[in-house]
Amino acid sequence: MNDRKMHVIKMAHHLFINKGFQATSIQDILEESGISKGTFYNYFPSKNELLIAIIKTLHANMEKERDELLIGQDPTDIDIFVKQVELQLKTNRANKLIYLFEEMYFSNDDELKQFIQKGHLKIIHWLYQRFIDLFGENKKAYFLDLAIMFKGILQQNLKYNALLNEANKSSIYEVVHYSVNRLVKLVDDLATTKEQLLSPALLENLFPEYHNKHAFQQEVAASILELKKNLHQTDQQEKYNELLDFIHQELVQAKVPRKFLIKSVILSLKSEEELFSKDELLKLEQFFAL
Amino acid sequence: MNDRKMHVIKMAHHLFINKGFQATSIQDILEESGISKGTFYNYFPSKNELLIAIIKTLHANMEKERDELLIGQDPTDIDIFVKQVELQLKTNRANKLIYLFEEMYFSNDDELKQFIQKGHLKIIHWLYQRFIDLFGENKKAYFLDLAIMFKGILQQNLKYNALLNEANKSSIYEVVHYSVNRLVKLVDDLATTKEQLLSPALLENLFPEYHNKHAFQQEVAASILELKKNLHQTDQQEKYNELLDFIHQELVQAKVPRKFLIKSVILSLKSEEELFSKDELLKLEQFFAL
DNA sequence: TTTATTTTTGAACTGCCTGTACAACTTTAT
DNA sequence: ATAAAGTTGTACAGGCAGTTCAAAAATAAA
Numbered sequence A, B: 001m002n003d004r005k006m007h008v009i010k011m012a013h014h015l016f017i018n019k020g021f022q023a024t025s026i027q028d029i030l031e032e033s034g035i036s037k038g039t040f041y042n043y044f045p046s047k048n049e050l051l052i053a054i055i056k057t058l059h060a061n062m063e064k065e066r067d068e069l070l071i072g073q074d075p076t077d078i079d080i081f082v083k084q085v086e087l088q089l090k091t092n093r094a095n096k097l098i099y100l101f102e103e104m105y106f107s108n109d110d111e112l113k114q115f116i117q118k119g120h121l122k123i124i125h126w127l128y129q130r131f132i133d134l135f136g137e138n139k140k141a142y143f144l145d146l147a148i149m150f151k152g153i154l155q156q157n158l159k160y161n162a163l164l165n166e167a168n169k170s171s172i173y174e175v176v177h178y179s180v181n182r183l184v185k186l187v188d189d190l191a192t193t194k195e196q197l198l199s200p201a202l203l204e205n206l207f208p209e210y211h212n213k214h215a216f217q218q219e220v221a222a223s224i225l226e227l228k229k230n231l232h233q234t235d236q237q238e239k240y241n242e243l244l245d246f247i248h249q250e251l252v253q254a255k256v257p258r259k260f261l262i263k264s265v266i267l268s269l270k271s272e273e274e275l276f277s278k279d280e281l282l283k284l285e286q287f288f289a290l
Numbered sequence C: 001t002t003t004a005t006t007t008t009t010g011a012a013c014t015g016c017c018t019g020t021a022c023a024a025c026t027t028t029a030t
Numbered sequence D: 001a002t003a004a005a006g007t008t009g010t011a012c013a014g015g016c017a018g019t020t021c022a023a024a025a026a027t028a029a030a
Helices: A003-019 A026-033 A037-043 A047-068 A078-095 A097-104 A110-135 A137-164 A172-193 A201-206 A208-233 A237-253 A259-270 A278-287 B003-019 B026-033 B037-043 B047-068 B078-095 B097-104 B110-135 B137-164 B172-193 B201-206 B208-228 B237-253 B259-270 B278-287
Strands: none
Touching (some): A003 A026, A003 A037, A003 A047, A026 A037, A047 A078, A047 A110, A078 A110, A078 A137, A078 A172, A110 A137, A137 B137, A137 B201, A172 B172, A208 A237, A208 A278, A237 A259, B003 B026, B003 B047, B047 B078, B078 B172, B110 B137, B110 B201, B110 B208, B208 B237, B237 B259
């Protein structure tokens, strides 16, 4: 994407969060970004498509940052989860993404509607996956319901916190923390009462590719965590952390992980026979064998 | 309001729930209801005002029906609460009120925004009041948070139930029941952990008139329930139930309860000295003394 | 029935909006 | 220098909400 186009996206984003999407006219955007009408419709087929472009870039950045928070960390650590949620909300708030999201929901344009709905489902799906990390696969049956309810609790808490408590506004962290505490209680609740509204199968059908990928990533992550176990005993901790984190990151971020690069890193890990269990390294190697 | 105007409201309502508010043009409304543009702007100052008129009538009806469900019933009975919530959602869904509500939230018109925001707060407030009935005044401190979270849980459960589970759609009753079960657990949770985000004082400041009125109504309702206690022993149960329910209804529904009418009913209750405690009747009488 | 009053009508108008078309102009690569 | 690609701005089509107003129709009063 060329610089000029990026500039238009930036200025339009500015206008949208200040005036709202509907209330911003094409003319406003032209004046703000100093381009002509012809150029605008050369860049974007319509105002709606411009909005989609904006949200796509913002959303992609947010997802990347969020997933980076998990690299080299214990996925069962709930504090990391809190930080991830907080990050999403902060970038959301800064961009007033939520607002744009909701506003779009009522557009007459079907494409826009589809787009935003998929966005919401992606968030639910991410929560679902993280709940598997956090609370264990065995309670999986309740995690779709929990993801949905957690989203509701969080959204409403944020909304009314901003609305009713302007003077003494709690930080986002407090609201997230409070909401996560409720979530933990609801996990116990459902684990004992075994009530279920929606089966997770519904979600897994919607994201089949992601799903296999994620299961794979999870296994690798567990393997890497296992390998890190003995690391604190050595003075080379930093070095091996770097190597292991690299493998993790390459796996999570790259669309096509660089297989040979990873294999060569594993090879150098093999030289440290006392630190790393041979079996575990072999297992890790096999993940990239295909 | 004249018949013709009502007819326009009805037809416009039809169009709004089928096509959406934004997507319905004034022209559509004119054609659908067979009036001229001149007449339309004679009835309503703008399209927005028409929408407000529609929602006001629908909302008033819903509130009336909802509150009627409680007349002559035990306010601590959670099944009644479930039925009330269900009723609201059913009329909401039938009217697609929620949808219109949310769509309006992103209008450029400030008046519309204010109006819808107040609507949401009224729902929160109603939940808050009912939680006092249901779970006792002593846990009151957590009921604003709980009302907010319950609204979030319910909304999201309904939304994703409709979205993901089209084939095997759970009835509204099931979703409400499930959500209320979570609520009950969260009441216990907060009663023990004593965590609080928002103080109920914030709500009470927003609805001061209502508040005194409600406390008063609650006392009367408790008094009437007390008087009903011995009623099952008699063959005149039906008669006295009718009388007591009348007092209750007059109190809840009438803007200015007909004082003398109520007093005369109480007088006829007094004749049954074995059934009704004299003290309780005196107490009831005093409520209307002023 | 006639007259007076109120309500309704519909067309013409303002001013805003999104999106299209396109010939003239400018910048960038070859 | 020439070709290709990108940019410009105006004119235009079609749609929207809302205003104005004189003429027509319905209703009420005499």
